[in-house]
Amino acid sequence: MTAPDVDVVVVGGGPAGACAAMVAARAGLDVVLLERGPFPGSKNMYGGVVYPRILDTLIPEWWLEAPVQRWVTRRSTMLLTETQAVTIDFRTEAWGAPPYNGATAYRPDWDHWLAGHAQAAGAQLITDTTVIGLIRDEHGAVVGVRTDRPDGDLRARVVIACDGVNSFLAKEAGLYEHTDAKHYTLGVKETLALPKETIDERFAVRDRHGVDIEIIGATGSVNGGGFLYTNLDTIAVGVVLKLPKLAAQAQRPEAIIAKMKQHPAIAPLVQGGELKEYSAHLIPEAGLTMMPKMVMDGMLVAGDAAALCLAAGIWLEGVNFAMASGMYAGEAAAEAVRGGDVTANGLQGYQRRLSDTFVLKDHRKLHRAPELVLSDRVQHLYPGMVANVVERMFRVDNPEPKPGLRRIVTQERQRAGVRRRDLLRDGWTGFRSFG
Amino acid sequence: MxxxxxxxxxxxxxxxxxxxxxxxxxxxxxxxxxxxxxxxxxxxxxxxxxxxxxxxxxxxxxxxxxxxxxxxxxxxxxxxxxxxxxxxxxxxxxxxxxxxxxxxxxxxxxxxxxxxxxxxxxxxxxxxxxxxxxxxxxxxxxxxxxxxxxxxxxxxxxxxxxxxxxxxxxxxxxxxxxxxxxxxxxxxxSATTPMHRAEFMVRPYRPRARVLPAPEGATALERLRVLTDAAAASAARGDTVRLEPADAAARIVRALREWGYLAH
Structure with missing residues (x-):
């Protein structure tokens, strides 16, 4: 058998790959990090906020050096109908000071920065190199990767696949039992340039403080959600769309964003923004339902490649799951290499770490949430019902006396065509998921 | 070699x-x-x-x-x-x-x-x-x-x-x-001779604006051709001269000025 060239090959220089390479290299392993773009993050995009708490263990006081655009100190959840908006708005100064909570950041900056830490730890970063397949031994164990370079085989004791959503490596290895378009959403985003002062005024923030708005009811007949968040001198506005619905409705995603931008509650926020970038990316949104096997002989799968993306309505997280799973994969790989057993059994430390931490615990707890949030009732009936209830609560119909809230809710529920038992069932599901 | x-x-x-x-x-x-x-x-x-x-x-x-x-x-x-x-x-x-x-x-x-x-x-x-x-x-x-x-x-x-x-x-x-x-x-x-840091602005190449005479031609197409056909345009003003290098350089600079490529 050919001797391995290195201890660990990490495929993909995103947050998962960078953390995996960083941890494995710090453990003294010979690590190569392969990235297909010209630099880590060059082709990456996401639609939200990064929550880097997990970095506390990897990069102490990471906030002093991380390429952050704004610290999110305002979080809003917005329900929209054609003409109405109900917003729950929360702000805290605590999230604008160490140790911080969430931040907006450009992925080409963020991923580049993280990969720099992997390099500083001793991992060798090789860019412009695409992995096109796995090298396996006669027993089917992964023993390396094949790249698109001449003589491009690289043999390793452990391969960590962090090659993102649609992971070709996890699929080639047969770790995904089945894939279904209904497990994915398409995220599309416009980045609009506005002067910092304008953003500060429109969103009522100062300095490096920023806003993250999650929106339900803005995607028309296609189930999904909208988002709007502030960078330093740009804002990102976009939608996340359920794939089968998008295909069935034959609607263009950019048309859905354009419509959302015209909503009376959104238009004043984005007005005058100069389009700097339009980007799109698939998101693995189905959580536990779609997750592949993450451990096999000689290989681990982390990040989006392992569908570790939490899309649970009020929690929309991915980069933190990627960083954490990458970190645990790096630890498990180091453990396995040191122990001389890189079979699935030797690499089980990865699965154990995922199960014992938020990575899988959050997914288990919230496993019903993605389906609930993207269900037809939540998407198409509840926003209008809630908005009408609120409108009637605050409408002054003198000389009529104020109606009771219970009567309004009943009337609006009936008007929206929501059956009581469905409402109760969804409420119960929500309570069990989020409670 | x-x-x-x-x-x-x-x-x-x-x-x-x-x-x-x-x-x-x-x-x-x-x-x-x-x-x-x-x-x-x-x-x-x-x-x-x-x-x-x-x-x-x-x-x-x-x-x-x-x-x-x-x-x-x-x-x-x-x-x-x-x-x-x-x-x-x-x-x-x-x-x-x-x-x-x-x-x-x-x-x-x-x-x-x-x-x-x-x-x-x-x-x-x-x-x-x-x-x-x-x-x-x-x-x-x-x-x-x-x-x-x-x-x-x-x-x-x-x-x-x-x-x-x-x-x-x-x-x-x-x-x-x-x-x-x-x-x-x-x-x-190290360089054998001292190197000087050049101060200049890095910016996209923007050629100097120059005045073009109104093109002649009866139709829009003809006028467009006069404006855009590089070969015809340069052939029309091409000039072959035999000069000593110093004179030739001066002649080129003068021609570039006349054609509007250099500031006067």
Whole structure:
């Protein structure tokens, strides 16, 4: 058998790959990090906020050096109908000071920065190199990767696949039992340039403080959600769309964003923004339902490649799951290499770490949430019902006396065509998921 | 026989201060490819050379990965005048038989360094080449002239050849070579003469506005043709004269002024 060239090959220089390479290299392993773009993050995009708490263990006081655009100190959840908006708005100064909570950041900056830490730890970063397949031994164990370079085989004791959503490596290895378009959403985003002062005024923030708005009811007949968040001198506005619905409705995603931008509650926020970038990316949104096997002989799968993306309505997280799973994969790989057993059994430390931490615990707890949030009732009936209830609560119909809230809710529920038992069932599901 | 390829570490014009977008220009990549091809056909060795700060070693490592035998970095600031760069390079490659360069850099774009190197080495020069083929000890090159004309050259050593970006596609380095080049030791030498930091603005190339007479023509199409047909336009004002070099230079400058390419 050919001797391995290195201890660990990490495929993909995103947050998962960078953390995996960083941890494995710090453990003294010979690590190569392969990235297909010209630099880590060059082709990456996401639609939200990064929550880097997990970095506390990897990069102490990471906030002093991380390429952050704004610290999110305002979080809003917005329900929209054609003409109405109900917003729950929360702000805290605590999230604008160490140790911080969430931040907006450009992925080409963020991923580049993280990969720099992997390099500083001793991992060798090789860019412009695409992995096109796995090298396996006669027993089917992964023993390396094949790249698109001449003589491009690289043999390793452990391969960590962090090659993102649609992971070709996890699929080639047969770790995904089945894939279904209904497990994915398409995220599309416009980045609009506005002067910092304008953003500060429109969103009522100062300095490096920023806003993250999650929106339900803005995607028309296609189930999904909208988002709007502030960078330093740009804002990102976009939608996340359920794939089968998008295909069935034959609607263009950019048309859905354009419509959302015209909503009376959104238009004043984005007005005058100069389009700097339009980007799109698939998101693995189905959580536990779609997750592949993450451990096999000689290989681990982390990040989006392992569908570790939490899309649970009020929690929309991915980069933190990627960083954490990458970190645990790096630890498990180091453990396995040191122990001389890189079979699935030797690499089980990865699965154990995922199960014992938020990575899988959050997914288990919230496993019903993605389906609930993207269900037809939540998407198409509840926003209008809630908005009408609120409108009637605050409408002054003198000389009529104020109606009771219970009567309004009943009337609006009936008007929206929501059956009581469905409402109760969804409420119960929500309570069990989020409670 | 030794072959030298001069490489410049340049930023992307749109991202001048971001090293993530920096590297070799396409023109330099073509020059490297020709140097490697020539080395293969003649058995010579290729030395990649650059003038710049430590970050510039990125282009040398890329060259080593692609097959260059040696690499040298001459310590110098990022922005240096073309004459200083050419002097520094020429002083270090006095025994070079062939020097390959990109025709001009992405950030400054004057294309003067290859000419200055040729002058220092007292070598032949074939600059702004759009097609080159290596045939034995010579290089057959096609040079772009104004008005769609071409000049065919047979160049022999010692010579400096600068090529445009589309003349060759740089080979892809093997994975093992990329890994080895990443940890290769790059010799660093000092320039033999002091180098001056050139102060200038890096900005996209914007040609000077010039006044064009209203085109003649009865129809819109005819007027468009008069305006856009480069060959006809330059043929109409072409002028062949035989002059001593100094007079010829003065004549060219005068013509450029008259045509509006130079400020009065």
């Amino acid at each position: 030794s072959i030298v390829v001069c490489l410049k570490w340049v930023s992307h014009p749109g991202e001048p201060h971001d090293s993530r977008f920096s590297g070799m220009s396409h023109a330099d990549q073509s020059a490297l490819e020709f140097a490697l091809q020539q080395a293969e056909s003649t058995g010579a060795t290729v030395t990649a050379i650059t003038v710049g700060p430590p970050g510039a070693e990125k282009v040398l490592r890329d060259a080593l990965a692609c097959g260059a035998h040696h690499a040298v970095r001459i310590e110098g600031p990022t922005t240096t005048s073309g004459t200083d760069v050419a002097t520094a390079i020429a002083d270090h490659i006095t025994d070079a038989r062939w020097v390959w360069c990109g025709d001009y850099s992405l950030d400054r774009g004057a294309g003067s360094v290859p000419a200055f190197i040729a002058a220092h080495l007292n070598a032949q020069q074939a600059l702004g080449i759009i097609h080159a083929s290596i045939e034995g000890d010579a290089v057959h090159a096609t040079r772009r002239l104004d008005g769609g004309r071409r000049e065919l050259l047979e160049v022999t050593a010692p010579a400096v050849v600068s090529v445009e970006g589309a003349t060759a596609r740089l080979r892809r380095a093997t994975l093992a070579a990329v890994r080895a080049a990443a940890s290769a030791t790059i010799p660093v030498v």
